[in-house]
Amino acid sequence: MISAITHTARLMRAAFVFAREGVFGSVDPSLVPPPGQLALKLARIVERRGPKHGPRLSRALTRMGPAYLKLGQFLATRPDVVGVIMARDLESLQDRLPPFSQAEAEAAIAASLERPLKDVFASLGPPVAAASIAQVHRGEVVRDGIRKAVAVKVLRPNVASRFRRDLSDFFYVAHKAETYSAEARRLRLIEVINTMSRSVAMEMDLRLEAAAMSEMAENTGDDLDFRVPTVDWDRTTHNVLTMEWIDGIALNDHKRLAEAQVDLPDLGRKVIQSFLRHALRDGFFHADMHPGNLFLDDTGRLVAVDFGIMGRLGMKERRFLAEILLGFITRDYRRVAEVHFEAGYVPAHHSVENFAQAIRAIGEPIHNRTAEEISMARLLTLLLEVTGLFDMTTRPELILLQKTMVVVEGVARGFDPRLDIWKTADPVVREWIERNLGPIGRVQGALTGGGDLARVLMRLPDIAQRSVAVLEQLETMTREGLRLSPESIAAMGRSEGRKNRWRTVALWIIAATFIGILIAVRNL
Numbered sequence: 001m002i003s004a005i006t007h008t009a010r011l012m013r014a015a016f017v018f019a020r021e022g023v024f025g026s027v028d029p030s031l032v033p034p035p036g037q038l039a040l041k042l043a044r045i046v047e048r049r050g051p052k053h054g055p056r057l058s059r060a061l062t063r064m065g066p067a068y069l070k071l072g073q074f075l076a077t078r079p080d081v082v083g084v085i086m087a088r089d090l091e092s093l094q095d096r097l098p099p100f101s102q103a104e105a106e107a108a109i110a111a112s113l114e115r116p117l118k119d120v121f122a123s124l125g126p127p128v129a130a131a132s133i134a135q136v137h138r139g140e141v142v143r144d145g146i147r148k149a150v151a152v153k154v155l156r157p158n159v160a161s162r163f164r165r166d167l168s169d170f171f172y173v174a175h176k177a178e179t180y181s182a183e184a185r186r187l188r189l190i191e192v193i194n195t196m197s198r199s200v201a202m203e204m205d206l207r208l209e210a211a212a213m214s215e216m217a218e219n220t221g222d223d224l225d226f227r228v229p230t231v232d233w234d235r236t237t238h239n240v241l242t243m244e245w246i247d248g249i250a251l252n253d254h255k256r257l258a259e260a261q262v263d264l265p266d267l268g269r270k271v272i273q274s275f276l277r278h279a280l281r282d283g284f285f286h287a288d289m290h291p292g293n294l295f296l297d298d299t300g301r302l303v304a305v306d307f308g309i310m311g312r313l314g315m316k317e318r319r320f321l322a323e324i325l326l327g328f329i330t331r332d333y334r335r336v337a338e339v340h341f342e343a344g345y346v347p348a349h350h351s352v353e354n355f356a357q358a359i360r361a362i363g364e365p366i367h368n369r370t371a372e373e374i375s376m377a378r379l380l381t382l383l384l385e386v387t388g389l390f391d392m393t394t395r396p397e398l399i400l401l402q403k404t405m406v407v408v409e410g411v412a413r414g415f416d417p418r419l420d421i422w423k424t425a426d427p428v429v430r431e432w433i434e435r436n437l438g439p440i441g442r443v444q445g446a447l448t449g450g451g452d453l454a455r456v457l458m459r460l461p462d463i464a465q466r467s468v469a470v471l472e473q474l475e476t477m478t479r480e481g482l483r484l485s486p487e488s489i490a491a492m493g494r495s496e497g498r499k500n501r502w503r504t505v506a507l508w509i510i511a512a513t514f515i516g517i518l519i520a521v522r523n524l
Contacts, residue, residue: 004172007168007169007172010165010166010169011169011172011173014064014068014169015043016046017060017063017064018043018057018060019043019044019046019047020046020047020048020060021047021048021056021057021059021060021063022047022048022056023056023057023060024040024043024044024047025044025047025056057072057086057090058072058090062097065132065162065166066097066132066133066156066159066162066163067132067162067163067165067166067167067170067200068166069097069132070132070133070163070196070200071166071170071196072090073090075090076090076403097130097131097132098130099126099127099130099135100130100135100156100157102126102127104157105124105127105135105137105154106124108154108155108157108239108240109121109124109152109154109239109240112154112237112238112239112240113235113237113240120141120235121139121140121141121150121152121235122139122140122141122142122147123139123140124137124138124139124140124152125137125138125139132156132159133155133156133159133200133203133204133308134153134154134155134156134159134206135153135154135156136151136152136153137151137152137153137154138150138151138152138245139151139152139242141232141235141242148245149245149247150232150235150242150243150244150245151229151242151243151244151245151246151305152235152240152241152242153206153209153240153241153242153243154239154240154241155204155206155239155240159204160204163200163204167193167196167197167200170193170196171190171193173189174189174190174192174193175190177189178190186391199309202308203308203309205238206236206237206238206239206240206241207236207237207238207241209241209307209308210231210233210236210241210243212307212310213228213229213231213243213307214231215284216228216278216282216284216286216304216307216310217230219278219281219282219284220278220282223274223277223301224301225270225273225274225300225301225302226270226274226277226278226301226302226303226304227297227301227302227303228303228304228307229243229244229245229246229303229305230243230244231243231244232244243305246295246297246303246305247297247298248295248296248297248298248303249262249295249296250291250292250294250295251267251271251291251292251294251295251296251411252290252291252292254414257296260296262296264415264416265415265416265419267296267415268411268412268413268414268415268416268419268424269412269416269419269424270302271289271294271302271408271411271412271415272408272409272412272419272421272424272425273424273425273427273428274302275289275404275405275408276425276428276429277428279311279313279318279321279401279404280318280321280322280428280429280432281432283312283313283314283315283317283318284310284311284312284313285310285311285313285401285404286304286307286309286310286311286404287309287310287311287400287401287403287404288306288308288309288404288407289304289404289407289408289411290407290411291411291414293305293306294411311400311401311404313401315436316343317401318432318436319436319437320339320343320345321401322429322432322433322436322437323335323336323339323433323437324336324339325425325429326429326430326433327339327359328363328367328422329422329425329426329429331363331364331367333356333357333359333360333363334352334353334356336356336359336363337352337353337355337356337359338352338356340355340392341355345392346390346391346392347390347391350390350391355386355390358386358389358390359386362386367422409421412424
C-alpha cells in the first residue's frame with residue numbers, strides 16, 4: 001500500500017511536468033476514453049504559455065532528470081509503443097545535462113582509481129560533454145616521457161540510486177498497463193522496461209563499455225573504413241573509463257567537413273556499409289550511431305565513440321536480417337514472408353500469402369527510390385500496422401536493430417540526399433549470404449552440426465543408463481505397487497490434486513524415457 005502511494009505521488013509529479021510542458025496537447029482526444037478526455041482538459045489548464053510546436057516531450061523528459069531522459073532515448077527505438085510521430089520527436093532528444101563540478105569529478109576519479117589524481121594524469125581539463133549518466137573530460141597522460149591526450153569518462157555522483165528509484169516507477173506503470181490492457185501485453189511493456197534496465201545497468205559499469213570497445217576493436221581490426229579508440233585499461237574502473245582522445249572531425253560538424261573537402265556521398269556509403277558489416281558479419285553493432293558519436297580521422301576512417309548501448313544478433317537473427325534485406329532488394333516478397341514464418345516471428349495460423357501481400361505493400365513504394373524520396377515515417381507506420389495485423393510479438397533485439405538502421409540511414413541521407421540505400425547495402429548483404437548461406441557456409445554449418453552431433457553421441461551412454469534406471473523403477477512400481485508411508489497416505493488422502501499431479505509426473509517420465517530411447521536408437 002505504502003509503495004503504491006509512493007509510486008503514485010512521484011508519477012503525479014511527472015504528469016504535472018508533462019502537462020506544464022504541453023505534452024498532452026499533442027494527444028488526440030478522440031482516441032482517449034471519456035474519463036481520460038476530462039483529464040486531458042484539466043492538463044491543458046496548467047500548460048505553459050508560448051509556442052505550441054517543438055519537442056515538447058523532449059523538454060519534459062529533460063526536466064525530469066537522467067532516468068526519464070534515458071527512457072525517452074530508449075522509447076525513440078520503440079515507435080511500435082509510442083507511435084511514429086513521437087518517436088521522431090524523441091530521436092532529437094539531446095542527452096545533455098549541466099555538468100557536475102570539476103572538484104566532484106576529480107574526487108570521484110581519484111577515489112575510483114585509488115590514487116592521487118596527480119599520480120594518474122598529467123592534466124585533467126574541464127568537462128567537454130555531459131550526459132545523463134556520465135561526463136567526459138580531456139586529460140593527458142605521460143607515456144615514455146611523451147604527453148598523450150586521453151578522454152576520461154566519469155559517472156555522475158549518486159546516479160545509480162536515482163535510476164533505481166525512477167525505474168521502480170516505470171515497472172509499476174508497466175505492470176498496471178499489462179494487467180488491464182491486451183495491447184500492452186502484446187507490446188510487452190514490462191520487457192521494454194526490463195531491457196532498458198539491463199541496458200542502463202551495463203552503461204553504469206564503465207568496465208563493460210571498455211570491454212565492448214575492446215571486442216569491437218578486435219572485430220574491426222582489418223576494416224579499411226572503420227576503427228575504435230584504444231582503451232587505457234590501467235586507468236579504467238567501474239566509475240572511470242580512459243581511452244584514446246579522437247581529434248577527428250565530428251560527423252555533425254558540416255562546416256569542417258566542407259573545409260576538409262570530404263567526399264560526402266562516399267562518407268554516407270561508409271556509414272551504412274560499416275554498420276551492416278558489424279551487424280551481419282560480427283553480430284555485434286554500435287546501437288547509438290548518431291553523428292555526434294562518429295568522427296572522421298585524418299586517414300579517412302570512421303571512428304566511433306560512446307559504446308554504452310550495443311546490439312547483439314545471433315546467427316538466427318543475422319540470417320533473418322540478411323534474407324529480409326536481400327528479399328527487399330530483389331523484390332522477392334514471398335521469401336521475405338517465408339523467412340518471418342521460419343523464424344517463428346509470425347504465428348503459424350496466419351497465411352504466408354497474405355503476409356507476403358502486406359510486405360509487398362511496404363516494399364514496392366520504396367523500390368528504386370532515392371533516400372530523399374522515401375518517407376521513413378510512412379515506412380515505419382506500415383511496418384507497425386503489419387506487426388499488429390499479424391500478431392507479431394515484440395522482438396527487442398530486432399527493434400534495436402531497426403532503430404539503428406533508421407538512424408544510420410538518416411546520417412547517410414544528410415551526406416547524400418540521393419543515396420540509394422538498397423544499392424549501397426547490396427554488396428555487403430550478398431557477401432554475407434555467399435559466405436554463410438552459400439556452399440562454403442553449408443560446409444561450415446555441416447561441420448558445426450557434426451560437432452554438435454558428436455557431443456550428443458558422447459552423452460548417449462549416460463542418457464541410456466538413466467533411461468534404463470527409470471524404466472526399472474517404473475517396472476518395480478508396476479509389479480509391487482508404490483510403497484507409501486502412513487504420513488504420505490494421509491497427505492494424499494487430504495489432497496486429491498496432489499495425487500493427480502504425481503500421476504501426471506509419472507506419465508511425463510514414461511514419455512520422456514521412450515523419447516530418449518527412440519532418439520538414441522535413431523542416432524545409432
